[in-house]
Amino acid sequence: MPNHRWCPGRAAALLLVATLVLGLGGCSVIPWFGGEKDPTPPTKLQDFVSEAGIQTLWSERVTKGSEGRRLKLVPAVSGGRVYVADARGRVAALDANSGRVLWERETGLAFSGGPDLDGDRLILGSSGGEVVTLSAANGAQLWRAQLESEVISVPRASGEGKVIVHTLDDSIYGLDAANGVELWRLTYPAPVLTLRGSSSPAITPKGVVVGLSGGKLVKIDPADGTPLWEVTVTPPRGRSELARISDIDADPVVVGTLILVGAANETDLFVTDSDDRIWGADPVNGAGRWKQERLLHRQLTAPALIGNLIAVGDLDGYIHLVAQSDGRLVGRARVAKKGAITARPVAAQGRLYVYGNDGTLAALSVGQAPPPSRRALRNQAAEGGAQAAVPAEAGTASESGIPATPTGSTGDAPRP
Numbered sequence: 016m017p018n019h020r021w022c023p024g025r026a027a028a029l030l031l032v033a034t035l036v037l038g039l040g041g042c043s044v045i046p047w048f049g050g051e052k053d054p055t056p057p058t059k060l061q062d063f064v065s066e067a068g069i070q071t072l073w074s075e076r077v078t079k080g081s082e083g084r085r086l087k088l089v090p091a092v093s094g095g096r097v098y099v100a101d102a103r104g105r106v107a108a109l110d111a112n113s114g115r116v117l118w119e120r121e122t123g124l125a126f127s128g129g130p131d132l133d134g135d136r137l138i139l140g141s142s143g144g145e146v147v148t149l150s151a152a153n154g155a156q157l158w159r160a161q162l163e164s165e166v167i168s169v170p171r172a173s174g175e176g177k178v179i180v181h182t183l184d185d186s187i188y189g190l191d192a193a194n195g196v197e198l199w200r201l202t203y204p205a206p207v208l209t210l211r212g213s214s215s216p217a218i219t220p221k222g223v224v225v226g227l228s229g230g231k232l233v234k235i236d237p238a239d240g241t242p243l244w245e246v247t248v249t250p251p252r253g254r255s256e257l258a259r260i261s262d263i264d265a266d267p268v269v270v271g272t273l274i275l276v277g278a279a280n281e282t283d284l285f286v287t288d289s290d291d292r293i294w295g296a297d298p299v300n301g302a303g304r305w306k307q308e309r310l311l312h313r314q315l316t317a318p319a320l321i322g323n324l325i326a327v328g329d330l331d332g333y334i335h336l337v338a339q340s341d342g343r344l345v346g347r348a349r350v351a352k353k354g355a356i357t358a359r360p361v362a363a364q365g366r367l368y369v370y371g372n373d374g375t376l377a378a379l380s381v382g383q384a385p386p387p388s389r390r391a392l393r394n395q396a397a398e399g400g401a402q403a404a405v406p407a408e409a410g411t412a413s414e415s416g417i418p419a420t421p422t423g424s425t426g427d428a429p430r431p
Contacts, residue, residue, distance in 0.1 A: 055290075055311075055312045056312060057311075057312045057313045057314070057329075057330060057331075058309065058310060058311045058312055058313060060333070060347070061309060063344050063347075065345065065346050065347070066338075066345040066346065066382075066384055066385055067324060067336050067338075067345040067346040067381055067382040067383060067384050068346065068381070068382040069334065069336065069346050069347070069348040069379055069380075069381050069382075070379065070380040070381075071348070071350070071377055071378075071379055072114075072366065072377075072378040072379065072380055073113060073114030073377065073378050074114070074350070074375060074376070074377040074378075075109065075114045075116070075375070075376055075377075076373065076374050076375045076376075077099065077105075077107045077109065077116060077119070077374060077376055078099055078100070078101035078103075078105045078107060078374040078376075079101045079102065079103050079105065079374050080101050080102070080354060080370070080371060080372045080373050080374035080375070081101070081102050081357065081358075081372045082101075082102045082103070082372070083354065083355075083372060084102065084127075084372075085357050086102060086126075086127045086128065086142075086167060086357075087127065087128040087129070087167055087168050087169050087215060087358075088100055088101065088102070088126060088127070088128070088129065088358060088370065089129070089169065089358045089359060089361065089370065090358070090361045090368045090369075090370045090376065091129075091130045091131060091132050091137065091361075092111060092361055092363035092364070092368055093132050093151075094151075095110065095111050095112065096108050096109065096110065096111055096117065096151070097109045097110075097111050097368055097376065097378075098130050098132070098137055098151065099130075099370055099376055100126040100129060100130055100139055101126060101374060102125055102126060102127065102142075103125065103126075104121060104122040104123045104124040104125060104126060104141075105119060105120070105121055105122070106119070106120045106122060106126075106130070106137065106139070106149060106154055107119045107120075108151070108154065109376065111363075111364065111366075111368075111378065114376075114378060118153050118154050119154070120149065120153075120154030120155075122147065122149075122156070124139075124141040124143065124145055124147060125141050125142045125143055126139050126140070126141050126142075127140060127141055127142040127165065127166060127167045128140035128141075128166045128167055128168045128169045128170060128215070129169050129170055130149075130169075131169050131170055131171050131172055132151065132172070133148070133172030133178070133192060134151075134172075135150065135151045135152060136148045136149065136150065136151060136157060136192075137149045137150075137151050137154075138170045138171075138172060138178055139170065140166025140167075140168065140169070140170045140180060141165075141166060142165045142166070142167065143165070144161060144162040144163060144164055144165055144166060144182070145159055145160065145161055145162070145166070146159070146160045146162060146166060146170055146178065146180055146188075146190060146195065147159045147160075148178075148192075148195070158193075158194050158195040159195065160190055160195035160196070160197065162180065162182055162186075162188060163182070163184070163186065164182035164183045164184035164186060165182060165183040166180060166181075166182055166183070167183055168180075168181045168182075168214060168215040168216070169215040169216075170216075171215060171216045171217075171218055171223075172192060172218075173189075173192075173218055173223065173237040174218060175237055175238065176191065176192050176193065177189050177190065177191070177192055177198065177237050177238075178190040178191075178192050178195075179216045179218070179223050179225075179237060180216075181214060181215065181216055181225050184202075185202070185203040185204070185227050185228050186200055186201065186202045186203070187200070187201045187202075187203075187216070187223075187225055187233075187235060187240070188200050189237060189239075189240050198239075198240075199239055199240035200240065201235060201240045201242065203227055203228075203231070203233070214226030214227070218237075219234075222234045222235060222236055222237065222243050223235050223236075223237050229247075230247055231245055231246065231247050232245070232246050232247075233245045233246075282298070283295055283296070283297075283298065283304075283339060284296045284297065284298040284301075285318045285320070285325050285339065286318065287315045287316070287317060287318060287327060290311055290312060291310055291311050291312055291313050291314065291315045292306050292307065292308050292310075292311065293306065293307040293310065293315070293318065293325065293327065293337055293342060294306050294307075294342075295339065295341075295342055305341055305342035306342060307337055307342040307343070307344065309344060310327070310329065310335060310344075313329040313330055313331070314329060314330040314355065314357070315327045315328070315329055315335075316328040316329075316356055316357060316358065316359050316360065317359040318337075318359070319359055319360040319361065319362050319367070320339070320362060321362035321365075321367050321381060322381070322383045322384075323338065323339050323340065323383050323384050324336045324337065324338065324339060324345065324346075324381060324383065324384055325337040325338075325339055326360045326362070326367055326381070327360070328350070328351075328355070328356025328357070328358070328359075328360060328369060328371075329355065329356060330355040331349070331355065332349050332350055332351030332352060332353070332354060332355060332356055332371055332373075332375075333347055333348065333349050333350070333356070334347065334348050334349075334350050334356065334360065334367070334369055334379065335347050336381060336384070338384035338387065339384075340384070340386070340387065341387050343384075343387055345384045346381065346382070348379070350369045350371060350375060350377045350379070351369075351371025351372065351373050351375045352373070352375070353371075353373040353375075354371050354372035354373035354375075355371070355372045356369060356370070356371050356372065357372055358370045358372075365380075366378050366379060366380060367379040367380075367381055
């Protein structure tokens, strides 16, 4: 069983917009603990003209959710079913069309990541360091593996008979998908201080990409755990250990030959930054095209794309719809009545599936955004909403956020 310890080598430049998403690794979600007034209170929601309707097709509270913690418990949708898990060990399967509960299973595990689907199996990770696979048909346990650190990310099936797991201590495991046996392990040195969260592995045709504490992005061979490349995307800055936190907790996204952090299609990249601005950018050079600032400090989820819209959840259980073309707000609905939405919404089969921290799972039908009117753009700009990101110089956003050139050392750009 190979057990690699990777020391930083020659890093390469990467076409990646990550500092925007992460800043302090997601500092907008760190609660204010001081006795004084919160210096960055959530922006109050403002009325606007809804242009894209949101219809709740069904809504069920089937689990206890994440119990107020920021975990990587996200819905998995496949074969006409939706699967969810909670922090108390319950897993449920629902009919994607009707919301009818098909089966429920109590495992006794404190789930913190997943599920992912591997054919007819569900893969989940726990805060106790367990990785478990269950039958997607009825929830029966197939195997369980014990790792050495918490799993606050989604374990991923590599498609080559492996399960790839990123743990809180920045170890990456390759497990046998058939029985959970550890095949290899790759361990990276973690900074003194990190945020409580982990990037989920992104599976590509030529390797696995993982974001690490300390702002590094790595690619490994899933066959044996061999490191293929490593790049520092958000280098630590500042004098104190707290100021130098630069974790990558967001999940990488692969689009063609680019590796991005956010939500992307072939022509656009969409990200939420550490102050909860939503940005539209060029995925190749990171140049900002527009920004939406009407949801500042509302602890937004990572964005999901559905049709010509961007969907994000917030701390009060709302789903917000934003036009991909110009960033204007076009729709809003409250889905989780008793808690925040911290899991990225999932777009599947023309619907939006939303999982709230209170255990509410909902299927939404959303309209599409019409072309913007000049009046709508003027109104939102006047109210501090969507604005064009005017370059201060060629290819650089005029305000802090999207750098035209990624942070990292020079060299040949690594490929997915």
